[in-house]
Amino acid sequence: MAEQLPPQTFRVTRADLIRYAGASGDFNTIHWSERIARDVGLPGVIAHGMFTMALGGRALAVWAGAADAVVEYGVRFTRPVPVPDTDEGTEVVVTGVVKEVTEDGLTRIDLTATCNGEKVLSLGKAVIRKR
């Protein structure tokens, strides 16, 4: 039986994107300039795909009960995560389903992330090693 994991909700604000740009070294202008984001046809500033993927990684750590549990982790970036310039920003919800627990202690998880009810990460596949 596929086991549904408890969904994890993460708030994302403009300040988070600025902090992530600095920490990751990804200073692509569409993640901090409303003007340039709109110029290239986006609804406004969007989150780094890798930031959203990192939130999925946090969900995996919560589900695994360990921060160092991830053995494999892959996603497809389906659509952008617009982050409005408000105190609330937006919310990303990460859901997961256990697909398989192997004999050597690995757990296979399918993962999805949504924002405003739309899929932003799809085909998320992870393998975690529980302690």
Add this chain to the structure above:
Amino acid sequence: MPLDPSFIGRSWPATPPYQVGREKIREFATAIGATDAEYHDPAAARAAGHPDVVAPPTFPVVLTMAASRQIISDPELGMDYSRVVHGDQRFAYTRPVVAGDSLVCVNTVEEITTRGGHDFITTRAEVTTEAGEPVVTVWSKLVQRGEA
């Protein structure tokens, strides 16, 4: 202009070593809102069997993204970065990245395809220690949107 398919299978020399620092791991973990002790506290990381603080699973992008400039900035490839979006990303670990690691990347172009007017390029970075110990393999698929 489509991407040059002669790049498929091409590899580049190892990048200069990247020194994984304890404070960089803490900074990255803080930036993604991860407060787990293994990312911040060396004692907690050692208790979990690691030599120093552990990096979050997507941390290697800090070095692989910089390393991939080797490929995407080669004018012969013909990439227009203003039309590029991130398609897929995957990490496969041999062991977690820890503070104190000195890591190099060997980049390879695995695949270049064209579909529906868009170009797709999949790159693979083999991330190892300077001594050659495998740590993590990182795949990125970039999409170059067709010109409207």
